[in-house]
Amino acid sequence: MEHYYLIAARCLLATVFAVAFLGKARSARRRQAFRTTVRNLISRRAAGPLAGLILCCEAAIAVLLVPPVTARAGFALAAGLLSVFIAGVFRAIRNGIFAECGCFGDHSAVLGYPIIVRNGLLLAVAVPGLVLAPGAVAVAPALAAAIAGVLVAIVYVRYLDIAMARVLAWLKPRLVPESREPG
Template sequence: MNAVNLGCRLMLAMVFALAALGKARGRKPFEDFIQTLKSFGLPRALAGAPLAATLILAEAASALLLLVGMGAGYVLALLLLVGFTLGIAWVIRRGKKVACRCFGASNAPVSAAHLVRNGLLLTITVVGAVSH
């Protein structure tokens, strides 16, 4: 294992673990995350507790897989980041003010800064996957 791979894995595992824990740390953060999914324009039938729980579990699974050094962690991280980035871009394009619940607690609306952050995380994911 090389230092680049290890650094990428640890960085992404920390980000996804913090994101999952932030949303799952209590009833209020979880319900706020569900509301954010609805605000992103997803159909109400889709944007409920099952999707929110699935996304949180996927974030936690990605963190765990990255920590144990499995390439599947990179694949899952890439899928999550692409989905989240497309969702943020969609909200910004529509001019909506939607609170970012990326890590569970923020009331700041999603913005171009979130796209930049996700772009950096996507870059780290690709670099890590290639070095894997």
């Protein structure tokens, strides 16, 4: 059963990081927007190289997670990069930096707690890959697990920010009390 989890996890993370890479690398405008986000978080001089390094890591994760032989390295790189992302967003929140993440190119969200939750969930998928070794599996269940991983990734990339915003809005205490009519 753990092999099917690994297949689904590899597909989920590879798809998410491939979408993230392609979303930023697809055009000069998107790369520049991502560099601007990085510049808002760190020094100007380091922004270009760091943005390039992040793009390289995202592409490497997507590639490393595909073959089982390199999946462990892909999981390790994903866990490391996600940890850096979580720390960076915490730093931005703590310092009052208002910026878009540029995570998926045009499909972006403001740096905040929903992004921390999103990256924490992805980290929770990546960490078991460091522990569980991939092995030989039957083709049909492996294909089903791979399809499930890709489908979850698509839903995750498209709808998680919206869902998190709604949950946080629901949990947020009301600032203005509702008026009640006497009666």
